[in-house]
Amino acid sequence: MAKTSGSDARALIHSLYSAYGATPTNLKIIDLYVIFAILTAAVQVIYMGIVGTFPFNSFLSGVLSCVGTAVLAVCLRIQVNKENKEFKDLAPERAFADFVLCNLVLHLVIMNFLG
Template identity: 40%
Template structure:
């Protein structure tokens, strides 16, 4: 157990020292998306899923937001600069456009 604690402490130390602030913000948003999805899933299990399309829209939105953030993180990571064409601002514009389209679809799916 001590080895696992040592490994996790090393990972946290390296993450704090090496990861740029921009990627830390995106990671925080990704954790938020996972938390929202888990809360919605727990509510559906505990309270029921009477308006099932509302659960699907909310849960699907949380998953899609996570996927969009993962794409944004990959495209704005300085270590991946050679793999993706365009500046980080273009990746952010794509992220915003995808969110607008997603929420348009989700709001229509709700009813």
């Protein structure tokens, strides 16, 4: 097996960075939103590990809310991406309206789960 050198890793990171530089701004904003939602879920899991699991329904509701929102945002990103030929006839406004409606339903279910 050949060893990978540090220059190969730097070349890979540079190519990924330059390819992501061509991404439209609206997709980058959605990416930041997804990262924020996942980090919020991670903070909740770490907090639960430190403090304890007493109101377990609250913990589950918070984590599922963050993960569900991240999944819906990824779906929004797929639909809004201009390079995706599958959703070329779908208007970005319609995709955002679907995202908002699905988030509303998700959070109504989450609030119902809290009791």
